[in-house]
Amino acid sequence: MYTYSLALTPSCSPKTHHHYLKPPSKSTTLHSPTTISATAATIRTRKAHSMPQEKIEIFNSLENWVSHNILPLVKSVEKSWQPHDMLPDSSLPSDEFIDQVRILRDRTSHLPEDYLVVLVGAMITEEALPSYQTWINQNDGIKDESGSSSSSWAKWSRSWTSEENRHGDLLRTYLYLSGRVDMQMIEKTIHYLIAAGTDLRGENNPYMGFVYTSFQERATFMSHGKMARMAKEGGDPVLARILGTIAADEKRHETAYIKIVEKLLEVDPTGTIIAIKDMMRNKITMPAHMMKDGRDPHLYDHLGAVSQRLKIYSTNDYINIVEYLIGRWKLEKLEGLTSEGRRAQEFMCGLVQVIKRLEERSNELERKKELKGTKFSWIFNKEVMI
Ligand SMILES: [Fe+2]
Ligand SMILES: [Fe+2]
Numbered sequence: 547m548y549t550y551s552l553a554l555t556p557s558c559s560p561k562t563h564h565h566y567l568k569p570p571s572k573s574t575t576l577h578s579p580t581t582i583s584a585t586a587a588t589i590r591t592r593k594a595h596s597m598p599q600e601k602i603e604i605f606n607s608l609e610n611w612v613s614h615n616i617l618p619l620v621k622s623v624e625k626s627w628q629p630h631d632m633l634p635d636s637s638l639p640s641d642e643f644i645d646q647v648r649i650l651r652d653r654t655s656h657l658p659e660d661y662l663v664v665l666v667g668a669m670i671t672e673e674a675l676p677s678y679q680t681w682i683n684q685n686d687g688i689k690d691e692s693g694s695s696s697s698s699w700a701k702w703s704r705s706w707t708s709e710e711n712r713h714g715d716l717l718r719t720y721l722y723l724s725g726r727v728d729m730q731m732i733e734k735t736i737h738y739l740i741a742a743g744t745d746l747r748g749e750n751n752p753y754m755g756f757v758y759t760s761f762q763e764r765a766t767f768m769s770h771g772k773m774a775r776m777a778k779e780g781g782d783p784v785l786a787r788i789l790g791t792i793a794a795d796e797k798r799h800e801t802a803y804i805k806i807v808e809k810l811l812e813v814d815p816t817g818t819i820i821a822i823k824d825m826m827r828n829k830i831t832m833p834a835h836m837m838k839d840g841r842d843p844h845l846y847d848h849l850g851a852v853s854q855r856l857k858i859y860s861t862n863d864y865i866n867i868v869e870y871l872i873g874r875w876k877l878e879k880l881e882g883l884t885s886e887g888r889r890a891q892e893f894m895c896g897l898v899q900v901i902k903r904l905e906e907r908s909n910e911l912e913r914k915k916e917l918k919g920t921k922f923s924w925i926f927n928k929e930v931m932i
Contacts, residue, residue, distance in 0.1 A: 596749035596824075597686050597817075604814055605687035605699065605752060611809060612698035619802045620705040629716035632788050634723065647723050653782040654724035660930045661776055663922050664858050665717070666727055667849045668769065671834040672714035673736045677744045678833060679707045682759075685752040706799060713792045720788060731923040735839045742836035747828045753814075753821030756806045757871075761830045763800035764867050767793050769859040776856070808875060815880050816887030822877070823890035826868060826897055839923045848920050851932035854912075861905050869898050 630636070634646035657665075682703045683689045690700035721727050748754040774789035810818040837846045854860045872878070877894050880887075919929035 592745070592747065593749045595686060595751070597751040597753060601814070601817065602687040604810075604817075608809065608813070609698045612702060612806075615805060615809070616702050616802050617698060617705070619798055620702070621709070621798075623708075626709070627712070627791060629712050629719060632716060632784065632791070633719055650720070650723050650784070651725055653784060654726055656781045657724075657726065657777070657785075658780065659922075659925050659928050660852050660856060661773070661780060662721075662726055662925055663849065663930055664853045664856060665773060666721065666732055666924045667834070667837075667853065668766075668773065669714060669717035669721060670732060670735050670739060670837060671832075672710065672717060674739045674744065674834055675707065675710050675714060676740055678710070679703070681744055681746055681748070682706075682755065684750050685748065685755040686750050688752045688755075702802070706802075709795055709799070713795065716788060716792070720785065727924050728926050731839055731841075735837060735845075735924070738840065739834060739837050742838070744833050744836060746831050746833065748825070751821060753807075753810060753818055754825045756803050756810065757822050757825040758830060760800060760803040760807055760871060761825075761867055762833060763796050763803055764870070765830075765832075765859060765863065767796035767800055768863055768867075769853075770796060772858045776858070804871070804874060811875055811880065815882055816884045816890075819877065819880060819883065819887050819890045819894065822871075822875070823893045826894065830864070841923050842921070845922075848922070848932055851920075852930055855917075855932065861908060865898065865901050865905060868901065872898065 634643055634650060636643055638646070688697075688699035688703070690697070690703060694704075695701075718732075721732070722729050746758055748758055770789045770793035774786045774793060777783075777785035777789060807818065807822070810821075835846055837849070839845050842848060872894055877891060880891055883891060917931045920932045921927045921929050
């Protein structure tokens with residue numbers, strides 16, 4: 547299904563200049579992807595509007611390219627699925643509708659608690675979509691100036707938002723009907739999260755922004771895919787189909803963002819490789835890193851620990867994505883770079899080795915770690931091992 551087992555050979559030649567690599571700071575110890583992101587939240591100073599003003603012209607000049615190469619990746623509304631297609635049919639007479647809900651509840655009754663925690667985490671992340679649209683629109687050169695702009699960049703970001711909007715709706719309604727989760731606590735978490743916003747460290751720089759979205763869509767595609775398989779194993783093929791359907795959207799979005807970065811590498815290789823290096827050196831912050839439920843002060847880290855243990859999204863996935871993107875964008879073969887660009891290229895070529903070493907250390911710590919029970923409000927304070 548989602549066999550993204552990538553060869554762990556570095557994409558770049560091993561003769562990379564490791565002396566250019568700054569070892570990650572102590573605060574970036576790889577424990578789980580969420581730990582990576584949690585550290586980001588503690589950093590107070592932020593670079594802003596780091597793209598030089600004159601580069602806005604590059605994005606204007608790509609309008610036509612976006613219209614021919616990216617907008618076709620949007621699915622028309624008429625051909626798109628809608629949440630109601632995969633939910634009990636509310637247009638049926640009450641007793642038939644209730645029968646469908648009963649069947650849904652039977653199916654979800656065997657899903658393990660730890661799985662539900664990660665599924666709820668994914669749903670809450672999808673539900674904070676307003677923050678992501680806000681974030682996209684603070685990128686210089688691609689923002690939707692009027693809210694209904696006819697620019698190709700704006701058309702894409704609105705279409706992306708409208709497609710993403712169905713993900714949270716569908717998962718939320720499904721979980722609500724299941725009766726397995728505490729919707730009031732989940733809704734509080736969403737409320738807190740949207741009010742907190744998100745800080746993805748993109749410097750209002752669309753080069754960095756598109757590197758981020760390439761990474762993030764791929765990560766979501768992979769994790770939804772794994773949750774789909776687990777839903778099937780847990781006796782809920784409908785949930786598996788729901789997650790698989792959402793994962794297919796994420797894959798299409800990943801394709802779009804990867805293509806955009808590929809195009810930027812073609813028109814401005816130095817500017818783009820520096821942005822890739824800056825984004826990766828900062829670490830990719832997961833979008834819902836400011837999540838809280840008002841009860842567990844370490845909710846996000848605890849969620850990350852469950853996800854890591856179930857291997858739904860783990861440090862290994864993080865490394866695989868970095869490695870995949872380096873290969874997909876052919877970063878080792880980039881030519882025509884300035885000296886700063888070459889240094890960024892060398893950084894990227896050595897990055898996989900660096901994070902693998904950190905992963906080995908973190909795996910060792912993980913092995914020694916004793917599992918302990920942690921209560922999650924989303925599942926009525928039941929305990930899950932982390
Ligand atoms: Fe999504
Ligand atoms: Fe997505």
